Amino acid sequence: MSLLETVQGPDRLRELTTAELEVLAGEIRAFLIDRVSASGGHLGPNLGVVELTIALHSVFHSPEDRLLWDTGHQSYVHKILTGRAGGFDRLRKGGGLSGYPNPAESEHDLVENSHASTALSYADGLARADAHLGTTDRAVVAVIGDGAMTGGMAWEALNNIAGGPDRPLVIVLNDNGRSYAPTVGGFADHLGDLRKGKPGPGLFEQLGLAYLGPVDGHDVAAVQDALRTARDLDGPVVVHVVTEKGRGFVHTENNALDLGHAIKPMDPVTGLPVGRSSGPSFTSVFGREIVRIAEKRPDVVAVTAAMLEPTGLLPMQQRYPDRVIDVGIAEQHAVTMAAGLSLGGVHPVVAIYATFVNRAFDQLLMDVALHRRAVTFVLDRSGVTGDDGPSHNGMWDMSVLQVVPGLRIAAPRDGTRLAELLEEAVGWEEGPTLIRFPKGPTGEDLPTKATFAGIDVLHRAGPLDVLIVSVGALAGMALRVAEVVWAQGVGATVVDPRWVTPVNPTLADMARRHRLVITIEDNSRTCGVGSTIAQFLRDSEVRTPLREFGIPRRFLDHGSRADVLSGCGLTAQNIARTVVEEISGPEAHAEREEPTDGLDDEVARLLEQASRGETR
Known part of the structure; x- marks a missing residue:
């Protein structure tokens, strides 16, 4: 029996010798x-935190001592040592282990900490709560990566930790020189000086914090000694641990295949992904198109918050290294800095995950939109991302950001539309624009049958029963809905408005001629595109009923994108069933509204042309 097989919880670690713990570290790496x-x-x-995690769980007594991980993607070893190794066969799959700490999984997980730079604030609160309640028999430990220390919230927490009354709090700084990409900025340079042993007081000591290190993070005994010393101090202390991200696996150590951070299923021998590629991703199309635009527009620069490769900006950085700005994990600074770039005559393109734009809402609203700055936001991983769990679904951006005055929002349905809409967005100089697209392949292009007033007509069959307004990458699902309802004798028109905010006025004329309108979006139904269109139709005195199909107002468990969408009722069969019931029900409108003007007649003519395969 291997040592790993004997570990059902952290208590087992305190029974092992240092030599046995080193053997265990090797077994854990092979397991991972x-x-x-x-x-x-x-x-x-x-792979970089194996020895560090072993040392933490052998010195501290979780769950009595509280361990926090920032960010939580470095918690796999913690899960193994707390009795969850058996769950790794279904890692990040429905019903299996989450890829982040998950309080529903284990008492050893305090928070689902998957957005960076938050652990020190949690830890400060926990330590203050213990002091308030007179609790002195447990420790608070926050493990924060050096990349997460580039976030402003971490420094807000440090300011309060250092400036408040002494409270026992251990901050383990996992210094591996990388977050998603090499850590940037003055703080990264300072850590480099500390690693090299340059003399002089360090930043943490100048702030009034005790400092231990740097410590070799792959020497179990050395890390244990430093943690024991830190545990016995009365006040906050930083333990600076130097680790190597991806240690022990050739493909992650050299990062030659971009495997240093997150991977898709792959062959462990070659490091190459398994399974067939399903075409270019939205991310790669954006990466190609932003380079093409930059070639024509010398004023265009790109901004990223430590996500150079994941957001597709690596090609532009390679082509124009002086025109790509990486600010670290600091979304708030990125957005207001982009406003300053625009103020200075530059057109910035801010590439960010949809889930992370929430963190910079105030800056987008007050620093960009209020001043009508021409900044283009590109939101990758919008909608349901699936396997990364509830915190990484980009399902709130269109709900939150539609309230921003003057912000134009586009949702391309395929690669061709992404290229077109990105060009339009960067060309708009009257205020901010935003393009959002999902994780994964673009799939085949969905051709336009006809275009009218900026709205693409994708399908037209039968009587004018249901108008299906498709938002972004769910256009394929909308077309399948049309096929299914037509098989039941219900006519359908499928349109893609391209720019979903502001609402195109022509939608009112199209809706007026149909018996039912439905919207399909990969976003929260609450305050989503469907809700906004419904309000617009009411304001336009259109009486045609509308049904919104989107993501319910709840946090979604991890699983495949298809499974999560299905769990939300976003399948062609489910939507089509509802449409047929609405059209056939006793409360359905027997007649459509009469046209109100010549424009409405033109819309009808266009739709008839589309049904015959004619295009403008």
């Missing part, structure tokens, strides 16, 4: 390479 290669996930970060 095997399991994560099969499932996909954050392999590199976890």
Whole structure:
């Protein structure tokens, strides 16, 4: 029996010798390479924290001592040591282990900490609560990666930790020189000086914090000694641990195949992905198109918050290294800095995950939109992302950002539309624009049958029963709905408005001629595109009923994108069933409204042309 098989909880670690713990570290690395290669996930970060996590769980007594991980993608070893190794066969799959700490999984997980730079604030609150309640028999430990220390919230927390009354709090700084990409900025330079042993007081000591290190993060005994010293101090202390991201696996150590952070299922021998490619991704299309635009527009620069490769900006950085700005994990600064770039005569393109734009809402609203700055936002991973769990679904952006005055929002349905809409967005100089697209392949282009007043007509068959307004990458699902309802004798028109905000006025004329309008979006139904169109139709005195299909107002468990969408009722069969029931029900409108003007007649003529395959 291997040592790993005997570990059902952290208590077992305190029974092992230092030599046995080192053997255990090797077994854990082999286990991670095997399991994560099969499932996909954050392999590199976890290979780098094996010894550190062993030392933490052998010195501290979780769950009595509270351990926090920032970010939580480095918690796989923590899960193994807290009795969850058996769950790795279904890592990040429905019903299996989450890729981040999950309080529903284990008492050893305090928070689902998957957005960076938050752990120190949690830890400060926990330490203050213990002091308030007179609790002195447990420790608070926050493990924060050096990349997460580039976020402003981490420094807000440090300011309060250092400036408040002494409270026992251990901050383990996992310094591996990388977040998603090499850590940037003055703080990264300072850590480099500390690693090199340059003399002089360090930043943490100048702030009034005790400092231990740097410590070799792959020497279990050395890390244990530093943690024991930190545990016995009365006040906050920083333990600076130097680790190597991806340690012990050739493909993650050299990062030659871009495997240093997260991987898809791959062959552990070659490092190459398994399974067939299903075409270019939205991300890669954006990466190609932004380079093409930059070639024509010298004023265009790109901004990223530590996500150079994941957001597709690497080609532009390679082509124009002086025109790509990486600010670290600092979305708020990125957005207001982009406003300043625009103010200075530059057109910035801010590429960010949809889930992370929430963090910069105030800056987008007050610093960009209020001043009508021409900044283009590109939101990758919008809608349901699936396997990364509830915090990484980009399902709130269109709900939150539609309230921003003057912001134009586009949702391309395929690669061709992404290229077209990105060009239009960067060409708009009267205020901010935003393009949002999902994770994964673009799929085949969905051709336009006809275009009228900026709205693409994708399908027209039968009587004018249901108008299907498709939003973004769910256009394929909308077309399948039309096919299914037509098989039941219900006519359908499928349109893609391209720009979903502001609402195109022509939608009112189209809706007026149909018996039912439905919207299909990969976003929260609450305050989503469907809700906004419904309000617009009411304001336009259109009496045609509308049904919104989108994501319910709840946090979604991890699983495949298809499974999560299905769980939300976003399948062609489910939507079509509802449409047929609405059209056939006793309360359905027997007649459509009469046309109100010549424009409405033109819309009808266009739709008839589309039904015959004619285009403008």
